[in-house]
Amino acid sequence: MATLKEVESEAGFDQLIKNASPSTLFVLYFHTPWAAPCAQMNTILTTLASTYPADADVSFLSINAEDLADISESYDVTAVPFLVLQKGGETLQTVSGIDPAKVRAAVEKYAGAGTAAGKNGIPPPLQATPLQQQPQTNGAGATKDLSSYVPKDSDPQTAPAYSSNQESQAELNDRLGKLVKAAPVMLFMKGTPSAPQCGFSRQLVSILRENQVKYGFFNILADNDVREGLKVFSDWPTFPQLYTNGELVGGLDIVREELEADPDFFKPFSAAQPAPV
Numbered sequence: 570m571a572t573l574k575e576v577e578s579e580a581g582f583d584q585l586i587k588n589a590s591p592s593t594l595f596v597l598y599f600h601t602p603w604a605a606p607c608a609q610m611n612t613i614l615t616t617l618a619s620t621y622p623a624d625a626d627v628s629f630l631s632i633n634a635e636d637l638a639d640i641s642e643s644y645d646v647t648a649v650p651f652l653v654l655q656k657g658g659e660t661l662q663t664v665s666g667i668d669p670a671k672v673r674a675a676v677e678k679y680a681g682a683g684t685a686a687g688k689n690g691i692p693p694p695l696q697a698t699p700l701q702q703q704p705q706t707n708g709a710g711a712t713k714d715l716s717s718y719v720p721k722d723s724d725p726q727t728a729p730a731y732s733s734n735q736e737s738q739a740e741l742n743d744r745l746g747k748l749v750k751a752a753p754v755m756l757f758m759k760g761t762p763s764a765p766q767c768g769f770s771r772q773l774v775s776i777l778r779e780n781q782v783k784y785g786f787f788n789i790l791a792d793n794d795v796r797e798g799l800k801v802f803s804d805w806p807t808f809p810q811l812y813t814n815g816e817l818v819g820g821l822d823i824v825r826e827e828l829e830a831d832p833d834f835f836k837p838f839s840a841a842q843p844a845p846v
């Protein structure tokens with residue numbers, strides 16, 4: 570059966586791509602060791618890979634986005650987890666964040682379905698049950714984003730569907746407490762970095778990009794509990810909200826002020842620096 574292979578070096582990656590047949594589908598999975606959602610994505614992709622035979626024309630590669638910065642830069646990776654589907658040197662599709670159904674649908678679209686037996690081994694969220702559902706947006710592309718979703722349960726597969734009445738206040742606070750620490754820099758925004766749904770969020774994404782900050786993000790339009798809960802939890806009424814090491818920095822205006830006062834504000838979180846552990 571096919572496996573998810575860790576790419577060890579840029580040279581190794583180049584070699585793999587160069588030697589591949591033009592018909593091989595590459596599933597490039599960018600991750601970092603410190604981003605909690607990547608652990609879930611790892612399980613999802615390992616299971617999905619196992620549904621294909623070893624000689625299938627599909628190659629699942631896991632790439633540490635920080636250690637192999639040249640590769641992640643060449644694929645415009647600004648947040649993890651991030652998936653690129655590529656064939657014959659052409660990017661066919663990207664998937665940002667954890668969305669098991671979307672990941673599986675994307676891979677199957679280009680590689681065909683895996684084996685039925687293997688499919689049965691895919692955790693439930695990969696089949697029908699979404700981890701969260703979101704109200705339909707205006708169709709601008711950010712229909713679902715869970716990139717830095719940390720489930721309230723220890724088992725990611727049993728994370729609750731989006732619903733206001735399923736989660737007590739204490740449970741929500743517990744989830745929010747984990748979410749704000751899901752990555753050293755966490756951005757709670759409207760939409761996704763590639764498709765922001767609000768100008769303030771768009772501007773903050775640009776600032777993070779300019780400063781080469783590696784960050785996790787959460788689309789608050791995907792989860793109204795998080796949207797409303799975070800306003801109370803952090804006593805901050807608007808979005809975007811930026812957190813570093815679990816502490817609220819503020820919204821767009823505050824981030825601008827911080828940067829004005831200290832242009833190196835993001836240096837500890839910059840792609841140029843080793844990731845804090």
Ligand SMILES: N[C@@H](CCC(=O)N[C@@H](CS)C(=O)NCC(=O)O)C(=O)O
Pocket residue numbers: 759767769796806807808809819820821822823
């Ligand atoms: N000046 C604010 C602007 C942010 C803002 O006003 N956001 C509004 C509109 S996008 C908001 O989040 N409102 C609450 C909501 O939509 O839930 C900042 O510095 O971040």
